[in-house]
Structure formats: structure tokens, C-alpha cells
Amino acid sequence: MSTQPLIAKIELFKVPPRWQFVKISTSDGNFGWGEPILEGKADTVAACIAEMSHHLLGKPAGHIEDLFQVMHRGGFYRGGPIISSAISGIEQALWDAKGKRLGVPIYELLGGPVRERVRLYSWIGGDQPEKLAHAARERVAQGYTGLKMNVTHQTDWIDSAALVDGVVAKTAAVREAIGAEVGLALDFHGRVHRGMAKVLLRELEPFRLMFVEEPVLVENFDAMREIARGSSVPIATGERLYTRWGFKQLLSDGVVDVIQPDISHAGGLWECRKIAAMAEAYDIAVALHCPLGPIALAASLQLDFCTPNAFIQEQVLGLQYGQASDKLDYLVGGQNFGFQDGFVPRSEKAGLGIEIDEAKVREAALTGHNWRNPGWRLPDGSFAEW
Ligand SMILES: [Mg+2]
Known part of the structure; x- marks a missing residue:
């Protein structure tokens, strides 16, 4: 018989701006938090968790691998964004509870730390090269040593030379503003089709990018492979892939240089650690995707601390603003993970290492949200990827 505490209660909180948190309480009075969300599909993920709850309630909370197996394989259909995001948030909360129960950070339970601090990158935005250059200088002044930006809006299957010139002008302006020391990544966001991707990557070669995302x-796997083989620019992808099986072919085919699993979509901490280990065996780097809230970032950081090939971490919380950022309101005292000089130092705090302001979360959940991604159209009225 297991002496583990049992899962007693699963509560969901849909909170602004576009997040969803889960609190799992256990029979010993302990609890853990997770972030089970698929952007724009919060209610669908919530329904999935409700349907999975019979696998969880009354079961030993610390049997995380077994619970993953049952959640992933026990419903006949498996994988995909909804089921994997539901599992991810539950799994994070179980690790948080386990870490708190044992009094150690999660990274201590996943092999121990391999680094003292984690490098973060920041998004910059702007329509014009000068605006982007200004934003880039601002972020570098705040300590960031890595930046990422979108460089195209809606892009036609085959677009104009002017679009190519615009991308080059923006990239050149930012590289000029930040110098060679700061890493610069571009996110094509899956907006660009094969014919334009080839052209753009060739034009972008001189700017020595950190990666193009x-x-x-990624579903156009053959095009991705051809594009990657024809370019020296490091290629990154993975925010829309789920579980080890989703990453398998990408890794074994050597299509990418950087994988970007999302800890709230790909299956949680332990699953992403396994994916990272698979990548390591192919000499592929990891930059965890994280456009989400403080729990997802905390979980990502735990993994970065114990994953050798994780070299940089995405975040959108405005850590540089400290207490001024309302996105950190859900953490007690508006903690900003100790962000300094572009890095987050390793914390010895138990579990995810954060303290959630439960009263604020409960209050915000009364408002909730109905976030949807923008819908774009090309000039001729046809649909364009966001
Ligand atoms: Mg992206």
C-alpha cells in the first residue's frame, strides 16, 4: 500500500489576460499549482480535465509517471493540443505539491541543477525599423542579452519583394542597434509559406540570427526539412508539438537546431525533460516556449535549471518592471523571479518556487476572460495565418 497523500480536489481558475490555473489539493493538506491552458481554448481544456478527473481523484499524488501514463494512454485517444495541455497543467501541479511535501525545488527531483542562473529573452514589437531599434535598445538597457520579434504581418503564399525588403530593413535596424553580443531571433509564426521562407532565410543570412522560429x-515537415538544409540560419520549432512522439521525427531527421516545447502544452515538466534528453542525443538545443503566465514560467525555469541543452528561456511577463507589471499580480508580493541583468538566479524554494496569491486568483476568476487570437485576411479577402 502506498503511503502517498491522495489527490483530494482539483480546482480550475480562468483568469485574465488569457490564462487558466489549476490548484490540486492532497489528503495531507498540501497543494500544488499548474497552468493548464491552450490559448483561446481554456474552456475546452477545462472540460478535458473534468473528463480526466476520475483518473486522478483518490489516487496517490506523487505517482506522477503513472498518472501521466493513465492520463495520456488511458483514454484510447492520445496526444494533441487539448489532451496534452490538460495533462501538462495537472502534471505541473503534482510536481509543485511533491516538491513542497519534500521541501525541495522540482529541479532537485529531476537530476539536480546544472546551472546557477537562466538566461531570458524578451519580445520586442514595432511596425517600423526605427521603432524596433528603439525597443531593442530599451530591452538591452534593462539587461536582456536575447531578443525576439515578429517581422511579418499577413503574408501571401508568394508575396512581394517589398515585403522581403521590409523584413531585411527591420532586422538590419535591430542588429545595428544591439551589436553582435545580443542574440536576435525572428519568429515567422507559421505565417510564411515555403516559397517565401526560402527567399527570406537567404536574405537574413548576413544578420547572424540566434534562430528563426x-x-x-511544423505540419509542413518536408518543407521545413528542405528549408533547414538550404540555410545556415539555426531553425527553431516545437510550440505546436506534443509529447515525445510529436518530437520524434523532427529530432531523428535532424530538421531543426532548437526545439521549443511548451511546458503547458507538450505534456508537462517530466515529459519536456524527456523531450530535451532526446534532443540532446541529436545535439539539438532547447529554448522552452512560454508566452503564458507565472506558473508556466516557474515550471519552465525549474526545467531550465536541470536541463543541460536549455540555453535560453522565453517569457512575456515584463519581469524587468518588477512590481509595476500587473501580469505578476498573481504572485504574492509581485515577485519577479529575482530577474537581474537578463537572468533569473536559481532559487532554493520548494516546488515551483513561487507563492500564488490565491485570493487574487479567486477574485480574477470571477471576471475570467474570453481571449481569442486575431483573425487576419489578405488584401483579396482570403484567410491568412495570424
Ligand atoms: Mg512562436
Whole structure:
């Protein structure tokens, strides 16, 4: 018989701006938090968790691998964004509870730390080269040593030379503003089709980019492979892939240089650690995707601390603003993870290492949200990828 505490209660909180948190309480009075969300599909993920709850309630909370197996394989259909995001948030909360129960950070339970601090990158935005250059200088002044930006809006299957010139002008302006020391990544966001991706990557070669993300949609695997082989620019992808099986072919085919699993979509901490280990065996780097809230970032950081090939971490919380950022309101005292000089130092705090302001979360959940991604159209009225 297991002496583990049992899962007693699962509560969901849909909170602004576009997040969803889960609190799992256990029979010993302990609890853990997770972030089970698929952007724009919060209610669908919530329904999935409700349907999975019979696998969880009354079961030993610390049997995380077994619970993953049952959640992933026990419903006949498996994988995909909804089921994997539901599992991810539950799994994070179980690790948080386990870490708190044992009094150690999660990274201590996943092999121990391999680094003292984690490098973060920041998004910059702007329509014009000068605006982007200004934003880039601002972020570098705040300590960031890595930046990422979108460089195209809606992009036609085959677009104009002017679009190519615009991308080059923006990239050149930012590289000029930040110098060679700061890493610069571009996110094509899956907006660009094969024909334009080839052209753009060739034009972008001189700017020595950190990586280009989703040069084409990952489902266009053959195009991705061809594009990657024809370019020296490091290629990154993975925010729309789920579980080890989703990453398998991408890794074994050597299509990418950087994988970007999302800890709230790909299956949680332990699953992403396994994916990272698979990548390591192919000499592929990891930059965890994280456009989400403080729990997802905390979980990502735990993994970065114990994953050798994780070299940089995405975040959108405005850590540089400290207490001024309302996105950190859900953490007690508006903690900003100790962000300094572009890095987050390793914390010895138990579990995810954060303290959630439960009263604020409960209050915000009364408002909730109905976030949807923008819908774009090309000049001729046809649909364009966001
Ligand atoms: Mg992206």
C-alpha cells in the first residue's frame, strides 16, 4: 500500500489576460499549482480535465509517471493540443505539491541543477525599423542579452519583394542597434509559406540570427526539412508539438537546431525533460516556449535549471518592471523571479518556487476572460495565418 497523500480536489481558475490555473489539493493538506491552458481554448481544456478527473481523484499524488501514463494512454485517444495541455497543467501541479511535501525545488527531483542562473529573452514589437531599434535598445538597457520579434504581418503564399525588403530593413535596424553580443531571433509564426521562407532565410543570412522560429508550419515537415538544409540560419520549432512522439521525427531527421516545447502544452515538466534528453542525443538545443503566465514560467525555469541543452528561456511577463507589471499580480508580493541583468538566479524554494496569491486568483476568476487570437485576411479577402 502506498503511503502517498491522495489527490483530494482539483480546482480550475480562468483568469485574465488569457490564462487558466489549476490548484490540486492532497489528503495531507498540501497543494500544488499548474497552468493548464491552450490559448483561446481554456474552456475546452477545462472540460478535458473534468473528463480526466476520475483518473486522478483518490489516487496517490506523487505517482506522477503513472498518472501521466493513465492520463495520456488511458483514454484510447492520445496526444494533441487539448489532451496534452490538460495533462501538462495537472502534471505541473503534482510536481509543485511533491516538491513542497519534500521541501525541495522540482529541479532537485529531476537530476539536480546544472546551472546557477537562466538566461531570458524578451519580445520586442514595432511596425517600423526605427521603432524596433528603439525597443531593442530599451530591452538591452534593462539587461536582456536575447531578443525576439515578429517581422511579418499577413503574408501571401508568394508575396512581394517589398515585403522581403521590409523584413531585411527591420532586422538590419535591430542588429545595428544591439551589436553582435545580443542574440536576435525572428519568429515567422507559421505565417510564411515555403516559397517565401526560402527567399527570406537567404536574405537574413548576413544578420547572424540566434534562430528563426517556425519558418513554416511544423505540419509542413518536408518543407521545413528542405528549408533547414538550404540555410545556415539555426531553425527553431516545437510550440505546436506534443509529447515525445510529436518530437520524434523532427529530432531523428535532424530538421531543426532548437526545439521549443511548451511546458503547458507538450505534456508537462517530466515529459519536456524527456523531450530535451532526446534532443540532446541529436545535439539539438532547447529554448522552452512560454508566452503564458507565472506558473508556466516557474515550471519552465525549474526545467531550465536541470536541463543541460536549455540555453535560453522565453517569457512575456515584463519581469524587468518588477512590481509595476500587473501580469505578476498573481504572485504574492509581485515577485519577479529575482530577474537581474537578463537572468533569473536559481532559487532554493520548494516546488515551483513561487507563492500564488490565491485570493487574487479567486477574485480574477470571477471576471475570467474570453481571449481569442486575431483573425487576419489578405488584401483579396482570403484567410491568412495570424
Ligand atoms: Mg512562436
